[in-house]
Every structure is written in structure tokens, then in C-alpha cells.
Amino acid sequence: MMKLRTVVIPVAGLGTRFLPATKTMPKEMLPVVDKPLIQYAVEEAWAAGMERIVFITGRGKKILEDHFDHSPELEETLTARGKLDLLAEAKSTIPAAAGNLLFTRQNRPLGLGHAVWCGRNVVGDEPFAVILPDDLIDVADGEPVLRQMARQFEQRQSSIVAVMPVDSDQTNKYGIVAPLDKELDTRSEANRCFQVTGLVEKPLAAAAPSNLAVIGRYILTPEIFNYLERRHQGVGGEIQLTDAIAGLLEQQSVFAFRFRGIRYDCGDKVGFQMANTALSLQCPQLRERLLPFLRDLVASQG
Structure with missing residues (x-):
């Protein structure tokens, strides 16, 4: 019985779509409401019972390490001012045990597959999860997506990719899965997890085996490293996961899992703003002032 305890989070990208904001600050530190993107990913991993988080980093990413560490000056100031609620917030990002957060470098930007391969010596010979922080998935008060997938892994002991339906003109932006049963109604609650016969990276609509796109959550068995080791260059000349x-x-x-939740592409400016708006409206204090403003703004746009 394979136990899932490690998650890999690739964060080596340059975030060029958010320049100049990301010139000196990692994209993963951009805030959605009051938390940086990377914190949402880490909290999802902890909620799924992950014991080790492996960050695949690059140059200029040390601020990510600092975010999950103590800040003595800040903590002393908050304590002196009696702001204990804010002190608790500041300390909430720190893991319960030392050594639970590990950092390793991707020294060349050769693609997502290469980034995952860079974590092979830390992961070792065991199954592991992958979270892409750009894909923020809002489950409101429901079960976080990685926990949903971990329960499926306990039963199936096989690799699982998270999927969601996309419009046919969007298949060329994603990896697309081919279900084993082409007649399977994947919209049915009973068919949320299903076996696949293939995956195709960014196919045009005419060549796409389905409209089910792979989203940034994976559970993989260690055999995946044997295939990443081959350094096969796929679409865009990159090593594709x-x-x-x-x-x-x-x-x-290999199984596909149609998760419960709303996915926001926070690697895209529009998706990032959508995430901020949607999650802000879930906070009663913000909603009270924000909703009337949004209604007036939309009305003024005609």
C-alpha cells in the first residue's frame, strides 16, 4: 500500500505576464485578497495531509523561503502592540516541524516536466503530488482538491490527474485526456474518476481526444521519473509532464479526476482578477462594501 506524503510545487518561472510587478517579486507572492498565491497551494497540501513540501525554485525566489519562516522583528512589534490576532496570522505560515519545507533549484527553464524531475532525489522512490500555484481552485467550504484526489489514490494506487471540461477552441492550451470508455458520461457524479488511455499536449480541437483538460493537480507514482529522465522535448521544445x-x-x-471546485488561472491577468473578486466577495466585511461598488461599476459600463 503506497502512502502519499510528499508534494512538489514548481515555482521557478519568471512570471513575465505580470511584468513589471514581477520584476523583483516572484509571481507566487502576488496576493489574492490577503494571502499570496503560494500560501493557497501550501495550505491545500497541508489540508491533504502532506508531510513534506518540495519547492522547485530558481533565482530570485528566496522571498518564498522567508514567507514560511519566522519574522522576529514583525513578531516582536505585534507582540509589543498587543496585536495577538495578527501575530497568529503571521505565524500561521510556519510549518509545525522543522524540515517539512524543502527547496531545490531548477537551474534551466526546460519545462514543467524538467521542474518535476529536479525534485527526484528529494522525493525518492515513493508516490508524490504536484500542485501548480497558478491554478487556484476555490472549493468554498468544501474539500480541497488535493484531498479529494488523495482519497482516490488510496483506493486506486495509480497516478491521477485533475481534469475539467473546456471549450473546444481552448484545447490547444492544455493537456487533454482520452477516456478509456469513450461513451462514459464524465459529468455524472458516479464517474468523477475514470481511467484514461492517453494524454495529448495542446492539441487543436480537430485532434483532441476529448474536451477534458488537465489542470495543475497531479498524483504520480515514482516511475514517472524514468520517463522524465529521457528528456524528450515536446510542444514548445520543453520537457512536458x-x-x-x-x-x-x-x-x-492512469486515472483522470473531475474535481469539485472553481478553477482560476492566476497565471493570467484576467483569471487573477477574477480570483481576487470572487474570493473577496466570500469575506463578509469586504462583500458589504465591494458588492455595491461592483454593481455601480457594471451599470456605468452600459
């Missing part, structure tokens, strides 16, 4: 998972199908079953 989707291609390696397709290769993994040669020796084991």
Missing part, C-alpha cells in the same frame, strides 16, 4: 504521463501508460493505469 503530460508527455511523460502518457509514457507511463505503457506500464500502469
Whole structure:
């Protein structure tokens, strides 16, 4: 029985779509309401019972390490001023045990598959999860997506990718899965997790095997490193994780999981603003002032 205890979070990207904001600050530190993107990913990992978080970093990312560490000056100031609620917030990002957060470098930007491969020596010979922080998935008061997937892994002991339906003209932006049962109604609650026969990276609509796109949550068995080791260059000349998972199908079953939740692409400016708006409206104090403003703003736009 394989136990899932490690999550890999790739954070080596330059965040060029958010320049100049990301010139000196990592994209993962951009705030959605009152928390940086990376914190949402880490909290999801902790909620799923992960014991180790492996960050795949690059140059200029040390601020990520500092965010999950003590800030003595800040803590002393908050304590002296009696702001104990804010002190608790500041300390909430610190892991319960030392050594639970690990950092390793991706020294060349060769793609997501290469970033995951860079964590091989830390992960070792065991299954692991992958969270892409750009994909912020709001489950409101429901079960976090990685926890949903972890329960499926306990039953199936096989690699699982999170998927969601996309419009046909959007398939060329995602990895697309081919369900084993082409007649399967994947919208049914009973069919949320299903076996796949293949994955295709960014196909045009005419060549797409379905409209089910892989989103930034994965649970992978350690055999994936054998395929990433081959350094096969896929779409865009990069080492694609989707291609390696397709290769993994040669020796084991792979499942797709249609998660519960709303996904926001926070690697995109529009998706980032959508996430901020949606999550702000979930906070009663912000909603009270923000909702009338938004209504007036929309009305003024005609």
C-alpha cells in the first residue's frame, strides 16, 4: 500500500505576464485578497495531509523561503502592540516541524516536466503530488482538491490527474485526456474518476481526444521519473509532464479526476482578477462594501 506524503510545487518561472510587478517579486507572492498565491497551494497540501513540501525554485525566489519562516522583528512589534490576532496570522505560515519545507533549484527553464524531475532525489522512490500555484481552485467550504484526489489514490494506487471540461477552441492550451470508455458520461457524479488511455499536449480541437483538460493537480507514482529522465522535448521544445504521463501508460493505469471546485488561472491577468473578486466577495466585511461598488461599476459600463 503506497502512502502519499510528499508534494512538489514548481515555482521557478519568471512570471513575465505580470511584468513589471514581477520584476523583483516572484509571481507566487502576488496576493489574492490577503494571502499570496503560494500560501493557497501550501495550505491545500497541508489540508491533504502532506508531510513534506518540495519547492522547485530558481533565482530570485528566496522571498518564498522567508514567507514560511519566522519574522522576529514583525513578531516582536505585534507582540509589543498587543496585536495577538495578527501575530497568529503571521505565524500561521510556519510549518509545525522543522524540515517539512524543502527547496531545490531548477537551474534551466526546460519545462514543467524538467521542474518535476529536479525534485527526484528529494522525493525518492515513493508516490508524490504536484500542485501548480497558478491554478487556484476555490472549493468554498468544501474539500480541497488535493484531498479529494488523495482519497482516490488510496483506493486506486495509480497516478491521477485533475481534469475539467473546456471549450473546444481552448484545447490547444492544455493537456487533454482520452477516456478509456469513450461513451462514459464524465459529468455524472458516479464517474468523477475514470481511467484514461492517453494524454495529448495542446492539441487543436480537430485532434483532441476529448474536451477534458488537465489542470495543475497531479498524483504520480515514482516511475514517472524514468520517463522524465529521457528528456524528450515536446510542444514548445520543453520537457512536458503530460508527455511523460502518457509514457507511463505503457506500464500502469492512469486515472483522470473531475474535481469539485472553481478553477482560476492566476497565471493570467484576467483569471487573477477574477480570483481576487470572487474570493473577496466570500469575506463578509469586504462583500458589504465591494458588492455595491461592483454593481455601480457594471451599470456605468452600459
